[in-house]
Amino acid sequence: MKLLTYQTQDQEPRLGFIHHHSVVDMKHFGNVMRFPLPSTMLELIDLGNEIIPEIEALLQKMDPADFDGISYAMDTVTILAPIPKPRKNIIGIGLNYTEHVAESARTLDTSNELPQQPVIFSKPPTTVTATNTNILLNPKLTQQLDWEVELAVVIGKKGKYVAKEDALNYVFGYTVINDISARDCRRAGQWIVSKGQDTFAPMGPVLVTADEFRDPHNVSLSLKVNGVEKQNSNTKFMLFNINELIEDLSIVFTLEPGDIIATGTPAGVGAGRNPQEWLWDGDTVEATVEGIGTLTNTVKSI
Numbered sequence: 001m002k003l004l005t006y007q008t009q010d011q012e013p014r015l016g017f018i019h020h021h022s023v024v025d026m027k028h029f030g031n032v033m034r035f036p037l038p039s040t041m042l043e044l045i046d047l048g049n050e051i052i053p054e055i056e057a058l059l060q061k062m063d064p065a066d067f068d069g070i071s072y073a074m075d076t077v078t079i080l081a082p083i084p085k086p087r088k089n090i091i092g093i094g095l096n097y098t099e100h101v102a103e104s105a106r107t108l109d110t111s112n113e114l115p116q117q118p119v120i121f122s123k124p125p126t127t128v129t130a131t132n133t134n135i136l137l138n139p140k141l142t143q144q145l146d147w148e149v150e151l152a153v154v155i156g157k158k159g160k161y162v163a164k165e166d167a168l169n170y171v172f173g174y175t176v177i178n179d180i181s182a183r184d185c186r187r188a189g190q191w192i193v194s195k196g197q198d199t200f201a202p203m204g205p206v207l208v209t210a211d212e213f214r215d216p217h218n219v220s221l222s223l224k225v226n227g228v229e230k231q232n233s234n235t236k237f238m239l240f241n242i243n244e245l246i247e248d249l250s251i252v253f254t255l256e257p258g259d260i261i262a263t264g265t266p267a268g269v270g271a272g273r274n275p276q277e278w279l280w281d282g283d284t285v286e287a288t289v290e291g292i293g294t295l296t297n298t299v300k301s302i
Contacts (some may be wrong), residue, residue, distance in 0.1 A: 001017055001052055001055065001056065001208070001209045001211070001212055002017060002018040002206045002207070002208055002209075002212070003015065003016070003017050003026075003041060003044070003082065003173070003206060003207045003208075003209065004016055004017070004018065004023065004079055004080075004082060004204070004205065004206045004207070005040070005041055005079075005080040005081065005082055005083070005084055006023050006072075006077040006078065006079055006080060007077065007078045007080055008072065008076070008077055008078070013040070013080050013084055014026070014027065014039050014040075015027065015038060015039050015040050015041050015043075015044060016072075016077075017029075017055075018074075018206065019059065019067070019071070020067075021074060022067070022071040022072060022073060022074065023071060023072045023073075023074060023077050024067060024070055024071045025070050025071070025072075026038065026039065026044065027039040028069075028070035029055075029058075029062075029070055032062070032066050032070060033058045033061070033062065035054075035058055037055070041082055041083050041207065041258075042083060042087065042257075042258045045154065045156055045172050045257045045258050046257050046258075048156060048157060048257075049156045049157070049169075049172055049209075049210065049211075052209050052211055053211070078130075078132075079130060079131055079132070079204060079205050079206075080130045080204075081128050081129060081130045081131075081202075081203040081204050082154075082175050082203060082204055082206060082207035083128070083154070083203070083207075083258060083260065084128060084130070085125055085128070086125045086128060086258065086259075086260055087125075087256075087258050087259075088125070088256075088258075088259060089122035089123060089124055089125065090122060090123040090124075090125075090127065090128070090152075090177070090201055090260045090261075090262055091120065091122055091249060091259065091260065091261045091262065092120070092121045092122060092123055092179060092191075092195060092262045093118055093119065093120065093240070093245060093261065093262060093263050093264040094119035094120075094121055094191070094264065095115050095119045095239075095264070096115075096118070096119070096238050096239050096240055096263060096264025096265075097233065097237050097238060097239065097264055097265065097266040097267060098114065098237065098239060099233075099237075099266065099267035101113075101114055101115070101239075102267070103267050103269065103271070103272025104271070104272065114239060115239065115240075117248065118240045118244070118245055118248050118249070120249070120252070121191045121192065121195060122192065122195075122196070123179070123192075123195050123196050123200060123201050123262075124192075124196050126198050127180075127195075127196055127197065127198065127199065127200040127201035128201050128202075128203050129199040129201070129202050129203070129297070130202070130203070130204055130205075131202065131204045131205040131294075131295045131296050131297065132296055132297070133199070133202070133297060133298075134199065134297065134298055134299070134300035135178075135180055135199050135200070135202065135279070135285065135297045135298070135299045135300070136197070136198055136199045136300055136302050137279065137280070137281060137299050137300065137301045137302065138197070138301075138302055139301060141182060141185060141197065142182035142183075142184055142185055142197075143184060143278065144182060144183035144184040144270075144271070144276075144278050145180065145181075145182055145183075145270075145278050145279040145280070145299065146180070146181045146182070146183050146269050146270040146271050146278060146279065147178060147180065147181075147223055147225065147230065147231075147269060147270060147279060147285055147287070148178065148179035148180070148181060148223075148231075148265035148269055149176070149178060149179075149221050149222065149223040149231050149265055149266075149287040149288070149289070150176070150177045150178070150179050150221070150262045150263055150264060150265050150287075151174060151176070151177075151216065151219065151221060151235055151262075151263050151289050152174065152175045152176065152177040152203065152260055152261065152262045152263065153171055153174060153216075153242055153245075153246075153260070153261040153263060154171070154172045154173045154174065154175065154207060154258065154259070154260055155170055155171065155172060155246075155255045155256065155257060155258065155259040155260075155261070156170060156171060156172025156173070156210070156257055157169075157170055157172075157257055158254060158255065158256050158257065159246070159250045159254070159255040160250055160254045160255070161250055161251060162246050162247055162250040162255070163247060164243040164244050164246070164247040165243070167242065167243040167244075167245075167246035167247055168210070168216075168242065168243060168246075170246060170255065171210045171216075171242070171246075172207075172209065172210060172257070173207045173208055173209040173210050173213065174207070174208050174210070174213050174216060174289075174291075174292060175203055175204060175206065175207045175208070175292060176203065176204065176205075176221075176287055176288070176289045176292050176293065176294075176295045177201055177202065177203050177260075177262045177287075177295075178201070178202040178223070178285060178287040178295055178297065179195065179200075179201065179262055179265060180195075180197075180199070180200040180201065180202070180279075181194050181195055181200070181269075181271075182194045182195075182197060182200075183270075183271045185197075201262075202285075202287070202295050202297045203260075203295070204293075204295050205292075205293050205294070205295055206292060206293055208291060208292050213291055213292075214291060216235060216242055217235050217236055217238070217241050217242065218234065218235065218236045219234065219235050219289060219290040219291055220232070220233070220234050220288075220289075220290040221233060221234070221235065221266065221287075221288065221289045221290070222287075222288050223268070223285065223286065223287045223288070224285070224286045224288075225277075225279065225283055225284070225285055225286075226283055226284055227284075227286075230268045230269075230270070230277075231265070231266055231267070231268035231269070232266075232268070233266030233267065233268075234266075235263070237266060238263065238264060239264075242261075242263060245261060245263060246261070249261065279299045280299060280301075281299055281300060281301035282298065282299060282300075283298070283299040284296065284297070284298050284299075285297050285298075285299070
């Protein structure tokens with residue numbers, strides 16, 4: 001199931017799903033089927049993964065005529081980030097693709113040795129923005145704005161000391177994140193100023209539930225700047241796969257429903273190019289993950 005958070009001119013943000021190329025309001029769908037359903041993504045995630053097959057079963061029973069009053073054409077709604085306001089910081093994973101480790105070592109003073117454990121950082125909830133919105137560039141803070149396409153994992157149930165063999169059972173779904181980074185804003189090896197500025201985590205356009213997403217360890221991901229391809233790889237090249245990341249993270253701290261893990265980016269970032277390339281006012285960035293869709297944003301100088 002493809003879930004999204006959307007907005008019309010006269011509504012607060014609401015939860016919906018895509019059905020026959022239209023956006024169906026989740027709560028109104030529940031009302032029609034006399035099955036109470038929530039109006040936000042986080043409330044739905046709190047119900048657990050088992051709610052998805054129940055919704056799918058209801059869809060099979062729905063009279064097609066009943067969709068008319070509770071659905072919208074895609075081009076009549078504004079698509080927001082799937083989780084517009086995460087409860088906690090996004091968990092970022094650095095240096096999780098071999099070639100990205102090499103390019104970072106050449107240009108960003110990181111080690112050229114492969115990490116022996118996942119490299120963990122975080123991005124505040126205020127970094128989140130939606131597709132078709134602006135990435136804000138503050139020239140007083142950075143002259144080295146960079147891109148990073150990533151597959152993001154959304155946790156569906158509370159987990160502590162999760163065994164990697166069981167880890168995917170804790171996943172609610174997947175989305176796309178562009179881990180925007182100001183390469184000249186790192187402080188004494190700490191990344192949060194570089195990674196944590198407002199709008200530095202474009203997310204979306206949809207969240208694909210785990211039951212519908214094919215093997216997350218074999219999907220293509222790519223990124224274009226102004227129509228020119230900069231990144232093109234596959235999640236099979238992760239150093240630490242999603243099972244291993246969830247196991248490791250759950251040892252450090254408890255994972256909770258709605259937590260978001262950005263699983264790292266492959267080679268091809270601007271900092272790794274010769275000469276280096278950066279994002280500037282007016283640039284358009286398209287981050288794509290196979291099976292989810294394309295996240296499009298424009299850089300705006302402030």
